[in-house]
Every structure is written in C-alpha cells, then in structure tokens.
Amino acid sequence: MDSRGWARALSPAEAGLLLTIGTLPAPLSEAADLLWSQMPQPRHRQAIDETGVGGQLDAAVAALSTPSAYEHHVVGPAAQLSQGSEASHRSDGGHHGGMHDHEENEEDADPAHELNHDHQNPVQHTGHDMGGHGMDHDGHATDEHDGHDAGGHEMDHSDHEMGGHGGHDMGGHAHMHHGGEVAGLAMAGTAPDRDGLQLDELKVALGPVLAGWPTGLVLKASMQGDVLTNVSLSWICGVEDDHHLRQDSRHRSTLLLVDALAQFALVAGWPHAARQARHARAALSSDDPDERRRGRRRARAVAQTIRRSPLLAWSVGGLGDDRGHAEEPDTRQACRTGDVLERVRALCTVVIGDDPSMETVPGVGPEDVEFLLEGAELAAARLIVASFMFETAPTVVHSGAGHA
C-alpha cells in the first residue's frame, strides 16, 4: 500500500519483501520462487490470505528486521542460476513490482498482487495482474483498516520500507543461442535483423511476473540490440477474477480500466500519474459509497490528465499502430484500435464517461497483440502491451506452455 509508504520494487535487487496472494498455480509459483532466489537479504516472503491482511503485512515487515531475514547458507543468485539451465532459462524477464501505497483498502491487497494473484482456489482470488488489478475483496476491506492503523506505526522499521520486489532477469541475458557455451550459458548467435544486417541475437523472455506487465503473460523473442523478433506471446497461466467482482461487471470493468491506466502510466515512465491512478483505484474498491464516489472523481481526474498530456502524446504517439499492418490477421480487421496513444485515450474516455458511444474497451488476447510486437523495440513493445486490455486468461494452466 501506498498508504504505508511502501515503494514497489521494479527488480528483485530492489526488493525486500515478496508478497503473494493466495495459492499460486504451478507456473507462477515457480516464477515466484525464482524471484525469491534473486532477492538480496534481508528479505521476507509472505503469502497473504483472506484473513487479516493488515496484520499479515505488519508481520511481514516485522519479520524483515529479525534474524530470519538472513540465511546462513546462502546460495547466491548466481549459483542458483547455474544450478540448472532450467532455472536460468526461465528467468528472463520477469519482474514485478512491489508495493505501493494506497490509502484504501484495496490496495493493500495490491502489493500482493504483483506476483501472484492467482489462486487456484476459486474462492478468492484477486485478480491482479501485476499491477494490481483487481484485487479487491471485500473481505480485505475490514482487514485493511486494521492494516492502516497499524500503518501508523510502521514508520519505525527502517528496513522494510520497500517491499517490493521484482523478478527480473538475471539470468537474463544469459540465454543466448548458437555459438558455444561459456560459464554454462549458451552464447548469442547471429541472425539477420530487420534492417538487413547480420546481428547478434539474444533469446529473451519477459514475464510472467514483471512490473507493469499482465501477470501470467509471457513474451518470448529474439533480441537484436533492443529490437524484438520472432516474438511469441502467450499465457502460461491465467488470473481469475475475484468472485465478488463478477457480480458487478460494471464496477469490475471500471476497476480493471483504472488498473490498466495505472499500469500504462508506470510503463510510460509517468510514476506520478500511476500513483494517482492507484489511489483512485484504492478508493474505488472501497465499501464506503462516499469513498467510491471520491474514487470515481479521482479516476476521472487522472484519466483527463493522461488524455490531455501533450508530452505523453509526443512521447508515445504512433507506436504500435495496428491499422494497415501487413501481417495482421484478416479476421481481426474489424476491431482495429489505432496506435498506443489512441488506445490509451480510448481507455481514458471510457473512464471519464464523456462519450456515450464508448462504453467499454474491447479485451484482447495475446494472439491479437503478438504481430504488433514483431520488429518493435523493447520500450515500444512494453508500451504496446500496456496499451491493451487483456481478456482474462484461461485459468487452466498448460504445464508445458511455459518455456518450451
């Protein structure tokens, strides 16, 4: 929660606290384990369940300042990575962020989210993809309050302040293909690049847990310089909605929209707007009608800011335009959405609600986005992914799908 003054970590190196929500399906829990292996000590890992979220968070923080946060026989991240190629292979890119603060309840849940949010257990899930999407459960609400109170005292622990964590790549780079092996890693090979040059390529993967990235989504590609080629985008496992939210689809879609805005603002390098969106989202998921009204006001305000910003338009306009794309699947012609900026402005418009013709933003699947990423630079690819609202992935997990 932002209200606790916790910062979200963007990479595992930055993190102190790994929070997971509920029980994770296998692919995500592997990712979480990997992430955990990359976090520096002192560190603490806490699974959050439905009861007493605030108390659990406090306990997590307190644990950071105890000896248990240090381990004696440390297996360094490097050692772990080299333990198995498997480990290193999958590590590539995931990360996710750590916490944020929020004032409202929900948010608490968010932090958790980052990683995990999926639970197998149908009863409760928060959805969440990374950035906290959906996480509100009413159940938490009360707890949260407790949490808040406790929040007051938090300040004294110095260490924990930041709880975030992220996974990230360490292994990262490591995976290169052809060309022999060094230190147990395959080295980069060469391949023709989009400009017709023969350049080294590096195999990378982003996800499934990464700050500002839909949790459970994995992008695999070859990277030349920072240009992605041979892109494949798929779910390794889905995130299920909170059942509370399902009952009110309109409310749910608003929450998801605001989450999407927060994610996009983060990826677009606008932490100020991202924070405002998270605050709005926290208020929106409150049980208190006044609070929700305030949340709606804030959500509209931040959407206005994003929609109007000339600097943002200058910075991201023209990227990921899906109209007239040579490789686009014909079947999808009907739902072209324009470039990153137009998609995000559409999101804002829906949140603001000043255009009756735009009630909702169509959800997409990985296959609708994949072709746009081919030949995109890493930064552009992140923005493109962040500009779409992904439909909730199938919860079914294909165990083999993860890293073929």
Added chain:
Amino acid sequence: MPDPGVSGAEPLSLAAAWGLVPAVLAVVAAALVLGTVFAIVDNVAINGARVRSAAEPFRTSLRWLIQQRRTTLSPDRLLWRAGIVAVPVLAVLSLAVVPIGGRTLLTTSADLVWFNAMEALLWAAVWLVGWGPNAVHALVGGYRFLAQGLAYELPLMFALITAGLGADSLRTTGIVAAQENLWFVVTMPVAFVVFLASAAAFTFWGPFAAPAGADIASGVISELSGVDRLVVQAGRAVFLGAAAAMAVALFLGGGAGPWLGEPVWYLLKTFAVMAAVAAVGRRVPLLRPDRFVEFAWMVLVPATLLQTLMVGLLVIWGFYP
C-alpha cells in the same frame, strides 16, 4: 593548484586557503548535504510534504547499508565495480569547481570544461554499471543512457559556454563576478533551461529516466542492491545537487544577495532550484530518448547556438561589464 589569475585578483582556491585535506573534506561534506537535500526535496515532490518524506532518504540508505549485495551470473565484476564507484566520485569532483561561498576547491583556468568533463566521464560510469552485471535490462539501460547522452551533450556544452562567453572567463568565480549587475538568466534563459534539463538527463532522473525506466525494470540500476545501490543512487543525488549549485553560479548570480551572507544566499538559491526542478520533473511523463534525440538535434542545438550568438553580439556591443 593556485593559479595566479590574469588580473592578479583571482580568489584563492579553497585548497590554498585551508590546506588540501580540510578543503577536500569540506567539499565532500557539501556534496553529502546537497545530495541529501536533493533526495529529500525529490521525495517530497513524489510523496507530498510529510514527515516521512524527509526521513525516507535516511531510512532507505540504512536499508541499503545492511542489505546483501547482489551477484549475477558471470558478471564483469571489475568493470561493474569501477562504474559503481565512479558515479559518486565524479559527482564530488564536479562539485570541486562550484563556488559555494565564493570559493572553489580547485581554481583552474577551465572550470566549465572541468565540470563538463566530469559529466562526460559519467557516460563511461553509467554504461559500465549497465554492462557489468551481464543482464539484459541493465545493458539496455546503459545503451539508452548513451543515446540520451548523444542528445543532450551538445546543447549542454553550448549552454555552458554561453555563460563563459558572457563573463569572458571559464572560471566559475569569474562568471559569478560578472553577474554583479545582472544575472545571466535574464539574457540567457535558453541556456539556463537547457542546462537544468541536461542535468536531469545526465543523472537519468525525472522525465529523462529512461535508462532506469520502469519498462526495463529500472534498467542500469536493476541489478544493484545493498551498498552498490546506495553508492550509485547517492552519486546521482549529489550530481543533481551539484548541477543545481552550478546553475546558481552560472545563471543566478552565485551568492549575491542582501543582508544574509554569501554562502547562505548561495545555498538558498540552490535549494530553490532543486525544488523547482523536482516539482516540474516529477510531474511530467518520460521523454523517450528516441523522440528526444531528434528534438535535441533539430531544435535544442540550433536554439542554444542562437543563444550563444546573441550573447556574443551583446559582448561585442559591450553589454556586459
């Protein structure tokens, strides 16, 4: 190195006045103060004016001090560490020619070029921090920094030289003295703004934070933890503090002001510059380097050149004393 000035009235350097060791300690202390103040101001800009915002830099530093240092698989440890250590060292060295309180640690006959050279060496340091860990995101961040460097470097050089041209001196003390009647910001607004924007760019902060962007998991600093992270982050804060102090010397008349002493005015102006930079920089979205490069070359380079030309003409007409 005391270097008797042309006019014979150059102020003594701090090193000559106090002895080398005390002078160096004083500059390091000034660096810590400036870096800390910037970190606090920055935090207030992000989190609002709360008590905990002010305490945050200290708590985070403490956390980094006790945190384990990260290792990655097959890092280039020598180059990585060299880059990490270089960041704060260069920040302090750049402060050596900033005339807080009217004196600089060293007085060279080319202070402006010295400052510029320290910033250029930062290219090497940041790239090394990105290269060293053998990690994709860090490496992409390192290259983004170079791309950004190619964008801001020339406008920054022209901005610096404009101030030197107006004062007919490359010495910062000479530049401060030349603003006795009129602050340079009045006749060199473009250079002033470009200088501050460049300061944000070379410390990859605020709207120029792409090398440490969230889209690449904080890029160059993504693999840093523990004391490594502390050193790099502190170096960035000190560099921004030094740049704010330099802006005061170059464009805002240094320590000139009524009643209060020179160092007091100097610091007040420096803090005001920091606050302005943080307030603006934290509220705008990232300017992506691939867009900014074209803008820098097509707009900022001509704009700063015109600014220099204008100041050159004013010099010829005897506008500056």
Added chain:
Amino acid sequence: MLNELSVVAVAALGLLSVAAGVAVFVVDSMARATFALLVSFLAVAGMLLALELTYLGVVTALMMTIEMLIMVVFMIMFMMNPAGLMPMTMVHNGRASAAAGITVFAVLTVGIWTIDWPSRTGSLPADSTRQLGGAIMGSHMLVMLVIGIGLFATIISGTVLATHRGRYDRFGADLRNARPKDPTGGGLK
C-alpha cells in the same frame, strides 16, 4: 616551473598510460580493452593537468571519454555478448603489428630524447587557457577555421555516404511528403 611533485606525477601517469595501453592487447574482452584504452587516455590527460595545461588536460579527458563510449556503441553493441562472456583476442596479425608498434615506439623515443628542444623564453603564462586560445584563434584563425569546417564536412559526408536511406526514401521521389517515412518515428512530426 614544475615542482618535484609534478615530475613524479607525470612519470607515474606516463607509466600507467603505457601499462593500460599494453592491457588493451592483453585482455580478452572488448569492453575491457575499450576501457583500458580509456584509462590510458585519461592518464595522458592527467599528465597534461600535472603540467598545468588545464584546458588541454580536461578537454582530452572529455573528448576521449565520449569517443570511447561511441566506440562502445559500434564495437560492443552490435556484438551482443554482455560482460564479454566469450573471450576474444584483441590482436590481429600479431607478429607484424608487434614489429610495427615497437618500431614506432623506438623512433619516437629516440626522437624525443635526441632532439635539441628549445628552452623556454619568457615566463609561464598566467592563464594557459587564454594563451592557448590566443595562439589558436589569433594568428592561425584562418587555418583553424578552414580545418574545422573541413573536418565537419568530412564527418557529414561520411555519414551521408554510409546511410542507405536518403531524402528520397524519406520524403518520396518528388520530395513532396509532408512527413518523413521512417522505420521508427522521431521527435519531430
């Protein structure tokens, strides 16, 4: 006049410079070779500073750093081999290049020590930067201007020749396109 400290500094930096230069050919990673070369240049810049040629020293550091980092872009970026995992040799045609290097070093060293250098007339300038500027921009203004513009023109033409896209690719055969057609958009529309 130079004091003893300066002499010691110049000697030490000279040795560092040579040692770093040797390291360029000894290390097995392009990144380390690049930065060994940078250290060598920075040692030379330090020598200039010790000789109180402040401007030349600082400008050497500035330009060489940027130059090495541009080299990083071309020589390392296109070989995506982070941290130089794949060892590589920095020497090509070792025997001939060693012979060439030793010959040049010998000729220069012999020359430096045998030439009858003129002794200083006049005194140390109060401000070496100003004197340098006067020397360059005073009597040799015309020469420097011509050289400067010539070098700049060379850079531009080299770039134009190297790029495979020209204005006709960007603005159409009749140069009428309002907006350039680029693979990735720039900051100016």
